[in-house]
Amino acid sequence: MYDVLIIGAGIAGATFATKISKYAKTLLIEAQDYKKEIPIRTNVFPEHNHPFIKEEIDWDDNGIFPCLHTKSNYMSDQFNGVIDSTEFGEPLGNICYTENLLRELINQFEQQGGTFNSNERISKINRHSDYLELINNKGESYNTKLLALATGSRGFDLQQSLGFDIPDHYTGALIHLFGNEDKINENLEYNYVFHINPKISTNGPFYFNKGKERIATGFLGKKNESKQEILDKLDRILKNYKHIQPIVDGLKYDLKTAVIGEISKHPIKSFSRDRVLVLGEAAGIVTAFFYEGMLSGVACADIATNTLKPLLEKNCIFSQLELQKYDKEVKRILFSYFKNGNSLEYLIYNEGSHVKSLWRLYTELLNENKLARKYIYEAYINHDLSKHNTSNDRYVGEKWFGKLSTLSKITLSPKFFKAMLL
Ligand SMILES: Cc1cc2nc3c(=O)[nH]c(=O)nc-3n(C[C@H](O)[C@H](O)[C@H](O)COP(=O)(O)OP(=O)(O)OC[C@H]3O[C@@H](n4cnc5c(N)ncnc54)[C@H](O)[C@@H]3O)c2cc1C
Numbered sequence: 001m002y003d004v005l006i007i008g009a010g011i012a013g014a015t016f017a018t019k020i021s022k023y024a025k026t027l028l029i030e031a032q033d034y035k036k037e038i039p040i041r042t043n044v045f046p047e048h049n050h051p052f053i054k055e056e057i058d059w060d061d062n063g064i065f066p067c068l069h070t071k072s073n074y075m076s077d078q079f080n081g082v083i084d085s086t087e088f089g090e091p092l093g094n095i096c097y098t099e100n101l102l103r104e105l106i107n108q109f110e111q112q113g114g115t116f117n118s119n120e121r122i123s124k125i126n127r128h129s130d131y132l133e134l135i136n137n138k139g140e141s142y143n144t145k146l147l148a149l150a151t152g153s154r155g156f157d158l159q160q161s162l163g164f165d166i167p168d169h170y171t172g173a174l175i176h177l178f179g180n181e182d183k184i185n186e187n188l189e190y191n192y193v194f195h196i197n198p199k200i201s202t203n204g205p206f207y208f209n210k211g212k213e214r215i216a217t218g219f220l221g222k223k224n225e226s227k228q229e230i231l232d233k234l235d236r237i238l239k240n241y242k243h244i245q246p247i248v249d250g251l252k253y254d255l256k257t258a259v260i261g262e263i264s265k266h267p268i269k270s271f272s273r274d275r276v277l278v279l280g281e282a283a284g285i286v287t288a289f290f291y292e293g294m295l296s297g298v299a300c301a302d303i304a305t306n307t308l309k310p311l312l313e314k315n316c317i318f319s320q321l322e323l324q325k326y327d328k329e330v331k332r333i334l335f336s337y338f339k340n341g342n343s344l345e346y347l348i349y350n351e352g353s354h355v356k357s358l359w360r361l362y363t364e365l366l367n368e369n370k371l372a373r374k375y376i377y378e379a380y381i382n383h384d385l386s387k388h389n390t391s392n393d394r395y396v397g398e399k400w401f402g403k404l405s406t407l408s409k410i411t412l413s414p415k416f417f418k419a420m421l422l
Contacts, residue, residue, distance in 0.1 A: 001144065005142060006027070015053060019305040030120070039259070042216035045096035046381075067211065131143050149278045150279040153261070153264045165270075168266045174258065174259045179251040184251070196359040218258075220263065264286060296334065299385075
């Protein structure tokens with residue numbers, strides 16, 4: 001019998017395993033074969049993630065964080081809205097080689113006595129009165145007092161079988177481009193590029209995350225686009241889309257390595273039930289506009305550990321009532337920050353004819369307004385997101401609205417008004 005069993009060794013599950021195994025007999029199960037290879041990921045890892053993982057990970061570890069994140073470019077067809085940390089102080093955060101971060105977390109977990117089973121998929125969960133029984137694809141079973149679902153967008157069947165809702169999910173494409181460090185720096189000045197073009201997608205950005213000798217790029221597909229259509233579009237964009245040609249120029253990539261997968265957002269109503277917690281993207285805890293999910297992975301892991309620690313000491317039964325603190329804390333710590341993403345999503349991710357010009361004005365605003373840039377910078381480096389200042393977001397929204405033509409102001413004022421209330 002395990003105290004805690006975690007399904008999924010992504011950022012949420014691996015962080016939680018490392019943290020909770022200090023207090024509980026823990027088993028971590030991952031469907032992918034991590035012993036063979038942990039798939040590479042190059043992610044933006046803002047400074048505001050740091051407090052949730054500072055005890056486990058050395059912020060100066062170059063294997064995990066090969067470069068500082070100093071420059072973000074919110075890019076339109078006409079403007080570069082650049083947030084350059086050197087204008088204000090410390091870096092925006094780090095760029096993360098997530099496969100190395102996961103490896104380090106799992107190593108620590110095993111050193112602390114945790115058991116890690118990779119290449120093993122949980123296919124069924126049976127509830128008993130005082131424990132849960134999990135059955136894997138080989139027919140083996142495990143018993144646990146508490147279960148954590150950290151299955152991202154790949155475990156919805158299990159989630160539903162336990163009575164949880166599932167979040168909205170969208171299909172996206174991801175590929176890595178490779179070159180030597182000099183070439184990468186010559187092609188791309190920014191650590192992170194976030195570009196909106198409604199012709200590419202009305203659901204999300206085309207983005208670049210720059211590592212040392214590799215760049216991750218991709219986009220989210222439109223509704224109803226098939227995986228093949230998304231892949232074909234990625235091919236066309238990388239070959240022909242003029243805005244990004246200088247970035248792609250001379251870098252190597254193999255379209256066969258592109259990953260087409262789901263990403264979820266819009267948090268489900270409840271993240272806990274008797275003896276079960278849902279962590280990270282599985283619960284849809286991903287910011288709605290920028291699709292930040294590493295934050296919720298580390299935050300959910302930290303909050304779940306703080307919730308469970310006293311319950312483990314008191315030998316509690318992990319009832320929904322006892323676990324409710326987890327839901328409350330996730331909402332308290334993350335959701336004021338999430339409001340900004342909800343508003344931007346409402347204004348930009350739709351089929352409206354105004355989207356392109358609105359995004360152009362937003363990037364122009366960042367280009368010319370230092371205070372708007374400073375407020376975005378402050379959100380990146382904020383070590384207490386529960387105190388995120390929503391009036392700063394409102395300031396940016398008002399200045400953005402102020403840039404509209406008189407006619408657009410009349411047409412779009414109800415939308416801006418509603419966005420402020422989300
Ligand atoms: C293309 C792309 C780029 C992104 N870039 C960024 C970024 O730069 N910064 C950022 O903050 N966020 C980014 N995100 C979002 C972020 O990466 C994810 O939200 C986050 O990694 C999700 O972590 P997770 O641990 O919740 O889920 P996952 O990483 O999806 O992990 C879930 C794990 O559970 C395993 N699993 C599922 N079902 C089972 C089962 N039945 N049995 C066993 N194992 C199972 C899966 O194999 C998987 O490894 C990006 C997302 C995408 C799609």
